[in-house]
Amino acid sequence: MNLSTTIADVHFSTCLMNAAGALCVTQEELETLGRSRSGAIVTKSMTPAFRQGNPEPRYYSFPGGSINSMGLPNLGYPAYAEIIPKLRKFGKPIIASIAGLSPVDFLEAAQTITSVQPDLIEINLSCPNIPGKPQIGYDVEASRSLLLQLKDVLTVPFGVKLPPYFDPVHHEAVAGVLQEVGVDFLSVINSVGNGLVVDPDKERVVIKPKAGFGGIGGRMIKPVALANVRAFWKLFDGQMPIIGTGGIVSGTDVFEHVLCGASAVQIGTAFVDEGVTVFQRLEKEVSEILHRKGYESLLQCRGTLQEL
Numbered sequence: 001m002n003l004s005t006t007i008a009d010v011h012f013s014t015c016l017m018n019a020a021g022a023l024c025v026t027q028e029e030l031e032t033l034g035r036s037r038s039g040a041i042v043t044k045s046m047t048p049a050f051r052q053g054n055p056e057p058r059y060y061s062f063p064g065g066s067i068n069s070m071g072l073p074n075l076g077y078p079a080y081a082e083i084i085p086k087l088r089k090f091g092k093p094i095i096a097s098i099a100g101l102s103p104v105d106f107l108e109a110a111q112t113i114t115s116v117q118p119d120l121i122e123i124n125l126s127c128p129n130i131p132g133k134p135q136i137g138y139d140v141e142a143s144r145s146l147l148l149q150l151k152d153v154l155t156v157p158f159g160v161k162l163p164p165y166f167d168p169v170h171h172e173a174v175a176g177v178l179q180e181v182g183v184d185f186l187s188v189i190n191s192v193g194n195g196l197v198v199d200p201d202k203e204r205v206v207i208k209p210k211a212g213f214g215g216i217g218g219r220m221i222k223p224v225a226l227a228n229v230r231a232f233w234k235l236f237d238g239q240m241p242i243i244g245t246g247g248i249v250s251g252t253d254v255f256e257h258v259l260c261g262a263s264a265v266q267i268g269t270a271f272v273d274e275g276v277t278v279f280q281r282l283e284k285e286v287s288e289i290l291h292r293k294g295y296e297s298l299l300q301c302r303g304t305l306q307e308l
């Protein structure tokens with residue numbers, strides 16, 4: 001089955017890839033993705049310097065999904081600037097995720113990383129786990145100002161990783177800014193920030209940072225992810241490439257994201273739970289669905305969700 005896709009003129013032989021953050025911090029993890037069936041290599045969000053991240057336990061998986069408060073553990077962008085050229089041998093697109101604790105952090109990383117020419121850059125506007133640092137994506141004016149500055153230094157196509165929004169007014173406001181800036185793609189959604197998972201037997205929280213609060217991913221966030229993919233698909237009249245992320249555990253979930261408007265999908269929680277074999281399993285499952293329904297390619301279904 002043809003599961004290929006194109007985002008900002010970058011060709012992906014399969015549209016399934018890891019989500020930024022999931023097993024993509026070290027060179028070894030990135031090379032494992034290179035050898036896997038993942039359609040791209042997406043890096044952990046990088047900051048100026050190496051970060052150990054938050055204290056452990058900081059990731060917890062449960063039947064409904066996952067909660068994490070990693071705290072941006074990463075090697076620092078100078079290390080990724082050295083690693084990225086070494087990943088080219090795998091012959092698949094490389095997506096560098098950039099984050100920061102201030103606009104200057106983003107700009108520095110953007111300048112260095114753009115010079116090593118990953119295929120795409122994903123600007124992370126939605127890390128929920130740094131104490132005292134609200135998600136930029138929830139401040140439309142701060143997002144606008146940051147993206148306008150980044151646009152001046154970036155020479156490779158770039159998109160934004162957005163947090164989930166829960167009101168059409170917010171979707172419209174964010175889409176307006178992204179239209180004005182002229183981004184090349186959207187990655188939708190990051191985790192549902194600052195949830196709380198409780199262990200009733202132990203009568204305590206399940207992760208250590210931030211008194212147990214963390215970003216929720218996996219199965220339970222799929223309807224929120226689908227709503228955000230669909231809302232942005234419509235606001236951009238189907239003209240904006242969208243990478244759907246959130247709650248993808250089966251081929252059916254991939255299919256639903258594409259029906260809502262995704263051109264590709266990223267896998268976070270299910271990849272962490274299952275390892276790299278998740279990509280071939282999902283490829284097989286979604287291919288079977290498409291075949292059974294008489295489609296010739298995944299993109300044939302993009303955005304075609306019917307309304308009642």
Ligand code: DHB
Pocket residue numbers: 021045053068069070071072073099124126127128129190191215
């Ligand atoms: C982290 C979590 C995120 O959801 C994100 O977008 C970036 C970083 C983290 O805690 O490391």
